[in-house]
Amino acid sequence: MPEDSGGYESHHYDVVVIGAGGAGLRAAIAAHDAGARTALVCKSLLGKAHTVMAEGGIAAALGNLWPEDNWQVHFRDTMRGGKLLNNWRMAELHAKEAPQRVYELEQWGALFDRTPDGKISQRDFGGHRYARLAHVGDRTGLEMIRTLQQRAVALGIDVFMELTITDLLKDGARVAGAFGYWRESGRFVVFEAPAVVLATGGIGKSWRVTSNSWEYTGDGHALALRAGATLINMEFVQFHPTGMVWPPAVKGLLVTESVRGDGGVLLNSQGKRFMFDYIPEFFKAETADTVEEADAWYTDKRNNRRPPELLPRDEVARAINSEVKSGRGSPHGGVYLDIASRRSPEFIKRRLPSMYHQFMELAGVDITKEPMEIAPTCHYVMGGVEVDPDTQMSVVPGLFAAGEVAGGMHGANRLGGNSLSDLLVFGKRAGDHAASYVQALGHQRPQVDAQALSAASEVALAPFAGGHGSENPYGVHQDLQVVMQDLVGIIRTEHELKEALDKLSGLRARSGALAVEGNRQYNPGWHLALDLRNMLLVSESVARAALERQESRGGHTRDDYPMSDPYWGTQNVVVKLDGHDLRVERQPLPKPPPELAQLLEEGH
């Protein structure tokens, strides 16, 4: 039973997992199975996390359709897709363990689409050499989160829904717990726990055109920074090439990559399949250079190379951006994604039911009859908390991170389908190691400091203090989104990044003067005011890291440094908080052992 002390509701656990998407749920299940008393905390209702939006599938070298597929090929694809900036050990663990994690879902009741001989079916996706994504129509993420959610409920794991964590608590260098509030009542809650797993997802809500929900405010990134942990690769933000552009109300909403995997092509306003003009040297050997070969690939994958529409996301997003800028865009500022003229209506409705539904309901467009209008949308952050690849522990003892909030796994660019498998593989690892970390502590458990609690509650209540401020949180948020969209978007320059940093410091000043109306009971204005603190810190981290990396690579494109630079191929950009200021450092990238390095060579 929770006890009340000094006006806080307080709970004691071994492991507190923050975030209940795929990574958080998997971590909580692992920690629970390892015998730790585990709490799962989430900002929304259980089962509403971003994982439900993942459409394509879970990348895992099951080899069900292609016996030649194995973890080595998956490892190679992941590293090449990430422009070799990935943490090799994470990429290795990911490729090796993903199949077991997928089978585990089936063991818990997941129902994937099947091959004719009754195995899990796998689909093609950008950057993957073989059809590798285990899927359920175009709602794989929903299947995954439901399975994990139902498993967690069956195990009786304690879930705290609609509870936002605002600060981590420490005892010296170690994590001691977490502080937050019930969204419903505004009441403060203290978790005393020696291990905290961050599984809070990404940061996309700081951009105007985004596929992310309001929850994606970079909470975990900011909590980690404030607790003394480091972030890496924050300059790498993935813009998904295909987001809806019209009507304005749904701008940014994701259009799954499966449309292209199932035969959809990109056309400019002249009706030209322009991706053939944008095949980079790095992928020439494995990409079709004629329409005939590209089309033949769908039916004969053995003797043809992949269509250029299925290049990694960063390449496709840049190409679309460039077509629109050259005046060959569609009326609403995108390009066309056409599957209507290439596949039968029955095929489209069967393979892409949610897309059909989404366009029909929201745009009044029948994708079996007309092409879709699409443009890049902010989707995913490759960067995140720097963690040990095996244990997922950050530089702060007791603080773990898994999923999108962790950095390193995807390097400069993430392949589609690698996100869901990332959540499962590293969610489990984080949960396992958090539990064993706590076990190893024995009686040396950290203590929560009463002073830290009153400081945390003071910060949380500041927007109500009024008096000294009149800023509307909705207004500040909108201005932040404009800054990040316009100045820290797909294409960046030193000049614009500096301007962004200027504006961000202005916004930071304004955020000190936020005032919200109403009371603490389910008050979205207050919630946004608290989330803004995190968004501003994380946005600045992105801008600073982007300014530091003077090259173009993956999800980071600098107009003033358009080429990749071999020097930068060996460096991570690390961001940490020093007092109130962010500091940026370079750090050499760990090198893979020779047997793995060999796999990355051309022609493998």
Next chain:
Amino acid sequence: MTAPSVPTAAPAPRARAAIAARTLRTDNWRKEPTITAAVLLSFVAYATWAAFKNADYYKPPYLSPFYSPCMASICGHARAGATVVHPPMVGLFGPWWAISPAIIVLIIPLGFRFTCYYYRKAYYRSIWRSPAACAVQEPHARYRGESKFPLIIQNAHRWFFYLGLLLNGILTYDAVEAFHFPSGWGHAGFGTLMLVVNAVLLWAYSLSCHACRHIIGGRLKHFSRHPVRFRLWGIVSKWNARHMEIAWVSLVFVALTDLYVRLVASGWVTDPRFF
């Protein structure tokens, strides 16, 4: 709110939002239940009248579906000049059965339709108003649905389904007999057409029903081990999606068939002969 085991410190008082209106729907939600009730009640009124009329249900070779199979001795008076109508069954109910013989068999089609999943929706909504339309508050203070007596009897649908199939067989026989005029086989009149269409519609209604869908294949756990039943289940499922339409058409048509036979038998209409 915590889902599983840890409760919040002090459970707040819980009440629904105070909204007095029975519904805030602004569309014309009364229309559908009103039409449904009107058609259902008209059918019931007509069927009751026709069933108790105990006359004008037979004109060789046409037998009204309301009176088939005619199993009482008193059916004999209808057989004046008949060729053969259900010879093995006539007389099952002896002279002691004095009222209309329709009452004996009508229990089957009425029971089948009364317990049908579609009609249940139709009369629960339109007559019992539970609920009259979605998101419209129902007028009853208590509700136990089909969990207890009397409505738990709805589970007898399966029995009526089996009996209904037998009845369909007999009505099919009647439709075939409708080609068998006193002058001999191989003729057909407008009444023949009515009886044939009626039999087809009744089969369509029975075979598209949810109980049939279940028996054909729905109860299987592994379709892959029963490919024929799986294919049949697919066909029945398609029909089942139209069960509501079939239910209405067959209901109206069976009444029209009775009416036609009645008009011919009473001499109001002369049956046009095709060949």
Next chain:
Amino acid sequence: MSRELLLRIWRGDASGGDLVDFVVPVEEGEVVLDAVHKTQALHAGDLAVRWNFKAGKCGSCSAEINGHPRLMCMTRLSSLPSGPVTITPLRTFPVIRDLVTDVSFNYEKARQVPAFSPRPEQPVAPFIMYQQDVERSQEFRKCIECWLCQDVCHVIRDHEENKPHYSGPRFFIRWAELDMHPNDGLDRKEALQDTQGLGYCNVTKCCTEVCPEGIKITDNAIIPMKERVVDAKYDPLVRFARRRLRRARGTASSATSQGPGHG
């Protein structure tokens, strides 16, 4: 093409509340949730509303729009009749504040579902399962847990007292999903009837009407489950066949869990 829209939003909490009028500018292609967000940004920063993606995929923004249970993110303003738009919280659940309700009822019912349990013939994944065998359950796994079917169901909407013994359409499809799972080994039919209140459903299909995922809740889950209960309890022929089968096998005990058709 901007125009002014009159919104009538229920504001209040468990102690009381009322409809409050707001006027907001709206654009072509916008949905009800956009109008609610504008109300927050322009008039009422503390207007409580639950939402996540605005994409019809998370099922967070359920409310009643002009009396109809709907997702606010999937209701285009152009699809509504002209005149004011009334938005109220889900009626079946206790209100927390404004448009936010306490849906914990559903999470309690979720805990009562006996988890998937593989058949002894195939205890460990990877399982061999065929597409035609998984498809029925896959339809139910499309559920986004928006709770609109639970909200519209008159069994609990109009009868609060039924909540303890009735789990509602969302959970009927969950039980059905497990019962139809090709590799599940439990028999849940009688428990579904006896402990979850399947018999309370009178197949009036409002759940199917409001389902934003188009799941045929009544035809494909509830009625098939009622039919499976009939198999277990009420069908004369099945009972006869089962008795014959049992006698043929020479055991009087083992055949209770699976009917003859469940091969």
